[in-house]
Every structure is written in structure tokens, then in C-alpha cells.
Amino acid sequence: MRRAAAFVGLVVFAWLLWDTGADPVRLVQGLPWILDFVRRTIPPDPRVLPAALAAALTTVEIALLGTAVAAALALPLGFLSARNIAPGAVFYPARVWLNFFRSVDTLVYALVFVAAVGLGPFPGVLAVIAYTTTSLAKLYSEAIEGIEPGPVDAVRATGATRLQIVRYGVLPQVLPLFLSYVLYRLETNIRAATVLGFVGAGGIGFYLQTYLRMIDYPAASTVLLVTVAMVMVVDGISSRLRDRLV
Secondary structure: OHHHHHHHHHHHHHHHHHHOOOOHHHHHHHHHHHHHHHHHOOOOOHHHHHHHHHHHHHHHHHHHHHHHHHHHHHHHHHHHOOOOOOOHHHHHHHHHHHHHHHOOOHHHHHHHHHHHHOOOHHHHHHHHHHHHHHHHHHHHHHHHHOOOHHHHHHHHHOOOOHHHHHHHHHHHHHHHHHHHHHHHHHHHHHHHHHHHHHHOOOOHHHHHHHHHHOOOHHHHHHHHHHHHHHHHHHHHHHHHHHHHHO
16 A cells, blocks of 8 residues: 555656656756856845835835734634634635635735735735735634633633633633734735735835846845845744744
8 A cells, every 4th residue: 555655656746747847957057047146146236225124114014014904804704714613604604705815825915906006015015914814814713623622611601601701711722822823924924025016015025126127136136135134033033922922
């Protein structure tokens, strides 16, 4: 059985290599072009540093605002899509709704909102909210479904209402996880927001795309270095906060 599974796995892997055109020889042949690109980015251009820093701040603002609003909007959706909390008539439509909208990437939402409200950071915020709300709601619901039933049964035995059961029996168990999920989504939204500028949704991605199109590689490398530094700082702060919460 194991040999058959290994053989099938090898066949599938070989087919994937062939169908995707994955050719290590082509990669080796392209290495000189990669090295030439890196050579052209050195040294970075410090003249664009103020604009890059301002755009990095805008990117962080997009991610922070979008994540904060999404965290609040996802809270009721998480309870509505939790199997052990919501009745079946609510649970199944909520899960289908979440799975449908969660399958759309943030960049696609950004394209829609840029067309709807115009260029700038605002469509980026809307795109982050649209995707993060459904993503967090799914994580919330899974955390709720994994709670210990003991505290919930104890609160229910006192004659508490459904809202009181959620307040005193469910929330204390899941709140640390909720906060950890929000911080994790903030990290990923910082990375996502750096790309939203490519479609006109504000942030540092706009400058990176502009300089690359202008073949101004030293300026593009400055923007890229600022992006890396921004992501590293946010990841470090978020990791420390998560360690304290969980």
C-alpha cells in the first residue's frame, strides 16, 4: 500500500513538473539576468527615502485600520458560523457565505474598490476589510468550536440566557486566541498592503511599481529595503504581543 502511494505520488509530482514547465536548466540560464538586476540596484538611491518612508507609513495605516474594522465585523460572523453556538438554519448559510467571499484574494477586492471609489489608500482599506473579515470569522468560528464544554454547561445550569452564556462561558476561553488571530492577520495584511499599490490602492507598492517601470533600479531597491524593514519591525512587535497573549 505504501509503495503504491509512493508511486502515485511520484507520478503526480512528475506530471506537475512537466505541466508547469518547471525546468532547473532554465533557472540556471536565467541566473546571469538575476545577478545583473541585483547589480543595477546597488547602491540604493537615498533621495527617495523620505517618499518611501511616508508610503510605508501609509501601508501600515491601511493594514491597521482594515484589520481593526475587520476584527470587529468578524466577531458576530464568527459566532453565527460556529457549529456549537449557532442553529443549523444560521450555521450553514453563514459558512457558505464565508467560504465564498474568503476565496477572493485581497488584490481582487482592491481592483473592485479602486474602480468603485477611485485611487488612493481608501480602496486599499476596503480591500483589507473585505478579505480579513471573512478570514477572521472563519478562524473565530473554529476557535469557538474547540472550546471546553464544561464552563458553558456551568453557566447554562444557572439559567443564563444565550447572550450570557456567550459572555461568561465562551468569550473567556476564546478571547486570547481571537487577539492572537488579529495580530497574525495584521502581519499578513502588512504584506498584502505592500502589493495593493500595484493596482492603485495606495501604499508603498505604488512607488515600487513606478520605479521598476521607470527602470530606476536604485530607487526601487531603496523602496524594497524600506518594505523589508517595515515588515520585520511589525512582525517583531506582533510576535512579542502574541507571546504575551497566548
